Amino acid sequence: MIRHTVVFTLMHPAGSEEEAGFLETGRRVLTGVPGVEDFTIARQVSSQSQFAFQFSMHFRDQAEYDAYSAHEDHVQFVETRWKKEVTAFSEFDFEPYDA
DSSP states (O other): OEEEEEEEEEETTTOOOHHHHHHHHHHHHTSSTTTOOOEEEEEEEOOOOOEEEEEEEEEEHHHHHHHHHHHHHHHHIIIIHHHHEEEEEEEEEEOOOOO
């Protein structure tokens, strides 16, 4: 299992219709890509981070994650919305650690 997380800040004012539209489009588009499980959107509450939001999702394995990354709906969302509206981001991909 892979937990894919991306934290980000948008160019839109907090609480604006544009902000809500971006988040809802992200949810609709990304949850439609095969392999995406347990998709969540979270808002940052710590003053110690520059990032305002988080998209998080699970993939069963590397093959599903790779298919998601290359999927036309994901690529189109990145090209038409993400690159234009996200001002800063960082990505984290984790597998469970079994010591």
